[in-house]
Amino acid sequence: MSNLSRREFSYLLAIKKYNDSGEGARINRIAKDLKIAPSSVFEEISHLEEKGLVKKKDDGVWITDDGIKSVNYIIKAHRVIEILLVNIGIDKEVACEYSKQFDYLVPQEIIEKLYNYLGKPSSCPHGLEIPL
Numbered sequence: 001m002s003n004l005s006r007r008e009f010s011y012l013l014a015i016k017k018y019n020d021s022g023e024g025a026r027i028n029r030i031a032k033d034l035k036i037a038p039s040s041v042f043e044e045i046s047h048l049e050e051k052g053l054v055k056k057k058d059d060g061v062w063i064t065d066d067g068i069k070s071v072n073y074i075i076k077a078h079r080v081i082e083i084l085l086v087n088i089g090i091d092k093e094v095a096c097e098y099s100k101q102f103d104y105l106v107p108q109e110i111i112e113k114l115y116n117y118l119g120k121p122s123s124c125p126h127g128l129e130i131p132l
Helices: 006-020 027-034 038-050 065-087 092-105 108-117
Strands: 054-057 060-063
Touching (some): 006 027, 006 038, 006 065, 006 092, 027 038, 060 065, 065 092, 065 108
Antiparallel strands (some): 054 060
């Protein structure tokens, strides 16, 4: 599993949003979505491509299978941590904010143990699906 920074995760989510609708993500659209200069987006896309997480094509940027696995892992980590925090009495919105601070740092082994400990939940406190 690729270790992602919060920034890399944000880029991958933005790219995935366009890919899920059947189109390649364009640098200018990603820049607008993330409120970042297009030159910075171009640089980060090159970095993500070097890591094998995206592929630049003529019709835009596409997330790779490894990129999707990385995104799904962080989504799962975030939602599992949210559940744990809500279970100990933290409001679900506050739990979401806390989870964002470290979800991408927690090793996969720990997330899987928490997931099993929590009974393999299918959704987070917000009702969103937990990827397998």
